[in-house]
Amino acid sequence: MKTLLPTSTAGSLPKPSWLAEPEVLWSPWKLQNEALTDGKQDALRVSLHEQLQAGIDIVSDGEQTRQHFVTTFIEHLDGVDFENRQTVRIRDRYDASVPTVVSAVSRQKPVFVKxxxxxxxxxxxPIKWALPGPMTMIDTLYDDHYKSREKLAWEFAGILxxxxxxxxxxxxxxxxxxxxAFNVFFDEVNDWGIACLERAIEGLNCETVVxxxxxxxxxxxxxxxxxxxSEWRQYEEVFPRLQQSDIDIISLECHNSRVPVELIELxxxxxxxxxxxxxATDRIETPEEVADTLRKALEFVDADKLYPCTNCGMAPLSRQVARGKLNALSAGADIVRRELLA
Incomplete structure (x- = not known):
């Protein structure tokens, strides 16, 4: 029988202290060579165990095997020079030193398949795997080859x-x-960003999420x-076109944000x-707070289509806090599940 309100995480979970520095985003590895390979697999086992212990229904690798949610994928592609770095503005918010696209990009071998x-x-x-989207990939690079955000995004879509x-x-x-990046570059999202995403999911039979x-x-x-x-209405710009897209599931931020929950109607x-x-806080939600967020969402989404989740990844948090939050997510979903089945 299909689980009602299946829980999952949006992405990363904290890494063990023996693998990378805790509570630091994109921390370097503490191990090397074969020890690193073993360490990543051990961390993946630990991350899975903590999700199972918390009662998470759709599990992931907790991104234990990657340093960064975008560049770890790009590192495995041809055409990108990580030594030749340029400073660019990421999502119109902050400057970062990024690698440069120097020739045609291609993928010679699988990146995350093993x-x-x-x-x-x-x-x-059920397992969920996260990949960077084409638009977020181009926003994390300096392009010295294609000289076109759209052209590079289509190349990445084929590789993805x-x-x-x-x-x-x-x-x-x-x-x-x-x-x-879909929360920032609205015109590009609607002009070609969603179309690029549909190219990335072409021919898939499994479920897809943005x-x-x-x-x-x-x-x-x-x-x-x-x-x-006082109101974050960015979703309003892209949801109508996403509603018409081939993507199965939309994953969005809700709890403690200023996103008007009624935007889910779109x-x-x-x-x-x-x-x-x-x-974005170390405070652990109560199960009732989680349940309250889910009840509000249920006004705009049918119960059989609601998947309780985290707002984003939890890599920068302590493992203790992340565990507490996973437990709260499961317990809150369970409260609402019981109400729906009563």
């Missing part, structure tokens, strides 16, 4: 499609594309949020991963 196969061997639960098809063949049930959040709880993001006013008919856990 890791996905390993996760599949560890559990019978190769990877996604192999992840599906490895037993992944849900493939998620992370597109925080995750659009307001970012990790880092200073650049929290400062940006302060400029957005994607009526789609499955919705509702962020019911705030990742």
């Amino acid at each position: 890791d996905a196969e390993f996760l599949r061997q560890q559990t019978d639960r 499609n190769q990877e996604a098809r192999e992840l599906e063949a490895a037993g992944v049930d849900i493939i998620q594309f992370d597109e925080p 995750h659009i959040c307001y970012g990790y709880g880092i200073k650049a993001n929290t400062d940006w949020k302060k400029t957005l006013g 994607i009526r008919g789609k499955k919705v991963m509702v962020g019911a856990i705030d990742v």
